[in-house]
């Protein structure tokens with residue numbers, strides 16, 4: 001099975017071209033290829049597939065085999081793969097995801113290879129009923145508290161198609177993400193689990209973020225998470241609608257536009273291609 005290993009700001013996935021390869025059990029394949037000792041090594045698996053409503057379709061599987069609705073860093077790499085491998089020829093394309101069809105703008109280098117991508121991530125959803133939480137439905141969840149282990153956090157929950165819990169902290173580099181991340185991911189309040197963003201505000205237009213990802217552990221970046229952080233920063237009065245987000249693996253330029261859509265611009269990098277023999 002041919003594959004490409006790609007990353008967006010260090011959030012790395014194995015990409016399989018579903019126009020040419022048939023994958024019968026993507027959940028099992030995701031677990032196998034993601035293993036950093038016995039597999040290729042990645043945060044998960046992304047399939048690039050034909051679409052009836054867009055230029056291409058993507059399906060995204062976390063390292064534990066669970067399928068997610070959307071992947072912000074992944075969709076930029078899907079666009080790069082599709083353009084660089086000739087699946088699309090335009091620099092404005094549409095990608096079908098589990099969270100709807102997303103429009104993307106591709107930026108190429110002198111060799112006509114995609115280097116950066118701007119994605120319209122769509123509008124955030126703030127209703128409990130749509131961000132798989134337990135409890136009463138339909139109110140906004142801008143500032144709630146969540147008791148976890150020995151602490152109670154102020155949280156902002158935002159769905160970007162997939163669920164995120166944003167927590168602002170004073171010193172994100174010193175924060176024990178590996179302790180509170182899994183406890184929040186698997187908290188009874190979130191029956192379908194949740195991605196957790198820990199964020200330090202550096203200035204009104206600049207933050208530093210670390211992410212504990214549902215189904216994967218801490219990753220170097222999360223594009224849907226950076227979108228949720230942009231929303232949470234504005235709603236809690238901490239940040240502007242334009243934000244430079246420093247993640248562990250690189251920077252993302254974020255904007256929550258006046259029309260309500262969130263735009264993310266960031267890198268898409270192919271590291272290598274290869275052949276994988278399913279065990």
Ligand SMILES: N[C@@H](CCC[C@H](N)C(=O)O)C(=O)O
Pocket residue numbers: 011062067068069070071072073074162163195213214215216219221222223224225
């Ligand atoms: N890293 C991704 C998000 C991947 C899916 C997530 N772990 C989930 O289960 O929702 C991104 O860049 O958005």
